[in-house]
Amino acid sequence: MTSDPAIDARDVVRVYGATTALAGADFSVRRGEIHGLLGENGAGKSTLVRILSGIEARDRGQVRILGTDLPRHTSPRDVMDAGAAFIHQDLGLVEDMSVAENIALGTTYVTTRRPISYAQVRRQAEDALRELGVENPDVDVMVGRLPLASRTLVAIARALAGRARVLVLDEPTAAMQGGEVDTLFRHLRALADAGVACVLISHRMDEIMRLCDRVTVFRNGADVGTREMGRTDRAELVSLIIGTPEAGAPPPETVPADTRSAEPVLTLRGLSGDGVGPIDLDIRPGEVTVITGLADSGHLAVPSLVLGLEPIAGGRMTLSGRPFAPRGISDCRAAGIGYVPPDRLADGVATGLTIMENLYLNPARPWWKPASIARARRQCAEDLKRFRVHPPEPMRSIATLSGGNQQKVLLGRALVDDPRVFICCEPTAGIDVGAKRQIHGLLRSVCRSTGMAVVLVTSDFEEAADVGDRAYVLNRGRLVAQLSKHELSTAAVTAKSFG
Amino acid sequence: MSVREHAGADPAPEVVVTTSARRPGRENRQQLSNFLWKYSVPILFLVILIGASLLRPETFATYTNITAVLSIQALVLIIALAGMLEMLTGEFDLSLANNTALVAALTIGLQVKQDLSWPLAIGLALLASIAVGALNAFLVVVMKVSSFVATLGTYTLLSGVWIWYLGNQAIVPEEPLPTGFTNLGRHTILGLTVPFWVAIGLAIVIFAVLKWLPLGRRIHAVGANRRAAELAGVRPRHIVAGTLVVAALIAGIAGVLLAAQYGGASPGAGSALIFPAFAGVFLGATTIDPGRFNVLGTVLAVYTLAFMVAGLQQLGGIWSEAWVTPTFNGLTVIVAVSLSAWAFSFREKRAGKDSLARLSTEGEDER
Numbered sequence: 001m002t003s004d005p006a007i008d009a010r011d012v013v014r015v016y017g018a019t020t021a022l023a024g025a026d027f028s029v030r031r032g033e034i035h036g037l038l039g040e041n042g043a044g045k046s047t048l049v050r051i052l053s054g055i056e057a058r059d060r061g062q063v064r065i066l067g068t069d070l071p072r073h074t075s076p077r078d079v080m081d082a083g084a085a086f087i088h089q090d091l092g093l094v095e096d097m098s099v100a101e102n103i104a105l106g107t108t109y110v111t112t113r114r115p116i117s118y119a120q121v122r123r124q125a126e127d128a129l130r131e132l133g134v135e136n137p138d139v140d141v142m143v144g145r146l147p148l149a150s151r152t153l154v155a156i157a158r159a160l161a162g163r164a165r166v167l168v169l170d171e172p173t174a175a176m177q178g179g180e181v182d183t184l185f186r187h188l189r190a191l192a193d194a195g196v197a198c199v200l201i202s203h204r205m206d207e208i209m210r211l212c213d214r215v216t217v218f219r220n221g222a223d224v225g226t227r228e229m230g231r232t233d234r235a236e237l238v239s240l241i242i243g244t245p246e247a248g249a250p251p252p253e254t255v256p257a258d259t260r261s262a263e264p265v266l267t268l269r270g271l272s273g274d275g276v277g278p279i280d281l282d283i284r285p286g287e288v289t290v291i292t293g294l295a296d297s298g299h300l301a302v303p304s305l306v307l308g309l310e311p312i313a314g315g316r317m318t319l320s321g322r323p324f325a326p327r328g329i330s331d332c333r334a335a336g337i338g339y340v341p342p343d344r345l346a347d348g349v350a351t352g353l354t355i356m357e358n359l360y361l362n363p364a365r366p367w368w369k370p371a372s373i374a375r376a377r378r379q380c381a382e383d384l385k386r387f388r389v390h391p392p393e394p395m396r397s398i399a400t401l402s403g404g405n406q407q408k409v410l411l412g413r414a415l416v417d418d419p420r421v422f423i424c425c426e427p428t429a430g431i432d433v434g435a436k437r438q439i440h441g442l443l444r445s446v447c448r449s450t451g452m453a454v455v456l457v458t459s460d461f462e463e464a465a466d467v468g469d470r471a472y473v474l475n476r477g478r479l480v481a482q483l484s485k486h487e488l489s490t491a492a493v494t495a496k497s498f499g
Numbered sequence: 500m501s502v503r504e505h506a507g508a509d510p511a512p513e514v515v516v517t518t519s520a521r522r523p524g525r526e527n528r529q530q531l532s533n534f535l536w537k538y539s540v541p542i543l544f545l546v547i548l549i550g551a552s553l554l555r556p557e558t559f560a561t562y563t564n565i566t567a568v569l570s571i572q573a574l575v576l577i578i579a580l581a582g583m584l585e586m587l588t589g590e591f592d593l594s595l596a597n598n599t600a601l602v603a604a605l606t607i608g609l610q611v612k613q614d615l616s617w618p619l620a621i622g623l624a625l626l627a628s629i630a631v632g633a634l635n636a637f638l639v640v641v642m643k644v645s646s647f648v649a650t651l652g653t654y655t656l657l658s659g660v661w662i663w664y665l666g667n668q669a670i671v672p673e674e675p676l677p678t679g680f681t682n683l684g685r686h687t688i689l690g691l692t693v694p695f696w697v698a699i700g701l702a703i704v705i706f707a708v709l710k711w712l713p714l715g716r717r718i719h720a721v722g723a724n725r726r727a728a729e730l731a732g733v734r735p736r737h738i739v740a741g742t743l744v745v746a747a748l749i750a751g752i753a754g755v756l757l758a759a760q761y762g763g764a765s766p767g768a769g770s771a772l773i774f775p776a777f778a779g780v781f782l783g784a785t786t787i788d789p790g791r792f793n794v795l796g797t798v799l800a801v802y803t804l805a806f807m808v809a810g811l812q813q814l815g816g817i818w819s820e821a822w823v824t825p826t827f828n829g830l831t832v833i834v835a836v837s838l839s840a841w842a843f844s845f846r847e848k849r850a851g852k853d854s855l856a857r858l859s860t861e862g863e864d865e866r
Contacts (some may be wrong), residue, residue, distance in 0.1 A: 333732040341730045348730070350723035352791065361720045362731040363713040370711040413731060 404435020
């Protein structure tokens with residue numbers, strides 16, 4: 001029994017419609033080891049975690065946790081009973097409760113058919129924290145007043161109090177400072193020495209290399225290698241993550257010579273704020289400029305700074321050679337900057353309204369200038385065809401459109417103003433392949449035909465390589481690479497973003 | 500872009516087309532049910548008018564009765580329009596009818612107690628209503644208090660103010676007020692009083708603004724998804740503050756008309772108008788443009804409720820007792836709103852089935 005591995009997953013398959021998220025992945029973790037899990041965005045790591053944690057069913061394959069076979073349709077409760085706990089980035093702690101209370105919430109309050117015994121609740125919390133190697137834990141402090149590393153420890157302690165012997169940590173350090181990372185890692189090591197298996201999912205290769213005993217790399221929904229940390233190096237891991245570049249990639253489109261050397265329309269110099277920077281960027285007309293990086297790299301913070309949605313800590317911007325310091329979207333719009341926010345549902349679609357109302361959500365006319373509904377409807381039908389929205393029916397509720405078509409309406413909303421600079425964040429997140437291709441075509445064609453400067457902010461490296469004319473790669477809030485058209489490939493972006 | 504590629508990318512419309520081609524009966528049934536939902540309140544309105552006219556031809560189906568109901572309920576309609584405007588932006592204003600009551604008290608009081616001329620009294624009273632709206636706007640937009648709580652505060656505050664101003668006594672003018680003033684409430688045009696025409700005029704203006712002006716689009720945008728509106732360049736705080744102030748002014752206009760109608764003032768007169776007004780707004784949102792607060796729906800709903808109550812009262816006996824009006828207003832709203840919410844979710848479920856299925860299969864991958 002004790003020789004059973006902590007996690008033993010074999011040949012796990014998960015298919016979503018046309019996409020195969022996991023194509024027969026194996027993943028095995030020993031007791032008492034810290035095991036890293038590496039891979040690009042979309043390699044299948046998150047899907048594996050969701051299946052292991054019982055949130056999602058697998059289509060095929062076996063999963064054993066500490067010797068317990070888990071059925072195909074299992075539940076988070078069963079996984080917990082088998083002895084595994086999952087620490088997500090959202091730790092699920094109640095900030096207005098004490099450490100002891102939070103730990104008790106995860107297990108149960110200690111009662112013996114009598115009112116809650118707070119003394120025992122505190123003792124249980126102290127025991128769990130001591131197991132983590134925390135000396136003299138203060139379990140009465142409010143969780144909201146703790147730094148992030150300590151909160152993570154509380155979440156881990158809660159799992160331990162629930163008798164977990166396998167811990168899966170999904171990007172625990174994404175929002176942490178350097179010192180905090182060290183604290184967390186010290187305690188994780190103490191835990192592993194006590195026989196608890198830890199799985200660490202991270203994009204930060206140096207952290208993985210520093211902490212882990214072994215590492216497994218995922219690519220395209222399958223494991224492509226497991227290495228002992230002492231017998232591998234960074235270069236080998238990067239090549240495992242990237243794989244061999246695909247042969248026969250489409251030749252790069254030639255960029256017209258006259259726009260190639262065009263003066264930048266928007267420049268960022270030493271811009272910093274919201275956890276990123278300082279950043280120097282040039283956005284040129286007639287080009288698709290990509291800003292990319294791994295999920296926690298801060299590339300999505302760049303448009304927020306440029307648009308004045310987040311306060312700028314330092315640096316400056318120029319638009320067409322003149323200083324530019326917008327105080328919000330309406331300033332940007334007046335200056336000729338169009339914007340598509342990254343979260344389609346929360347920040348983009350007004351669900352209760354029609355397609356037309358969504359497309360012309362904020363008409364550019366002064367507030368008192370009336371419009372003819374009939375003319376607007378004709379114009380809208382034309383615009384919808386131009387943006388390839390299907391079906392092109394202005395009066396239909398936008399809620400009835402597919403995600404891809406909703407996204408096209410959002411692109412259209414910004415494009416009907418004919419902006420000079422078009423900033424488009426994660427335009428194809430969660431939409432089907434056909435719509436994705438159409439959106440890529442749209443981005444390229446507005447850029448080529450009107451000389452618009454298109455800024456594509458994306459976490460999808462394939463998209464970055466397919467659509468971009470120039471790419472800026474961020475890592476941990478810093479600009480780590482600038483790739484021109486002929487250097488730009490999925491492999492190059494991946495290589496630059498890990499590290 | 501070939502036709503096939505289009506269809507491949509967006510399977511939803513394909514499905515719709517094949518379903519309707521295969522099952523014309525279901526499509527027709529659906530159209531009928533959509534029609535019934537859309538015109539439920541107008542149909543109810545007609546049913547009540549015809550039913551009550553048949554039951555009480557000698558009292559209900561008379562010119563005097565119809566014009567009286569239309570005129571008397573005009574103030575409710577004005578307050579309902581103000582409330583609807585705010586609810587479109589996602590805010591709720593409990594203080595509206597108390598604003599009406601305050602303005603009514605001030606309009607009379609300033610003439611009788613302070614000996615001001617009636618136009619000046621009206622002007623000052625309306626300024627007071629704007630001040631109340633500005634206070635609401637300050638609390639909601641600057642202090643970020645939820646509008647429900649903030650206007651609950653001003654609602655209570657206002658009753659304190661008028662009790663203080665009137666000394667908790669009714670004002671009965673010793674000599675009659677100028678006819679120029681009382682005409683605002685009593686003069687009739689085509690058999691209908693000035694307040695009715697003011698209400699209709701306001702309805703038309705608000706309808707036009709919401710439909711044809713960019714301002715109306717922005718108001719809808721703020722109500723539908725405030726964050727999206729902001730990221731599209733709308734300034735939601737300006738829009739919300741503006742509607743709160745304008746709605747307060749509209750409620751104030753109702754107060755002036757109320758004062759002119761009665762030619763006197765008593766503490767709290769008018770404050771009870773809030774209940775039928777809100778009932779009208781919510782019932783109105785179930786019809787004409789179902790699921791959305793709309794002007795035509797509000798107008799029809801206010802008068803449907805009014806004629807229903809008037810008809811019941813004329814039936815006599817138990818139906819004319821005091822508890823009938825609030826009970827029926829309340830019940831109608833509860834039933835109508837629940838039914839429309841149920842119908843809305845049912846229809847959404849059916850329409851969104853395909854796209855939900857797609858959402859759960861695509862793009863759940865790591866992003």
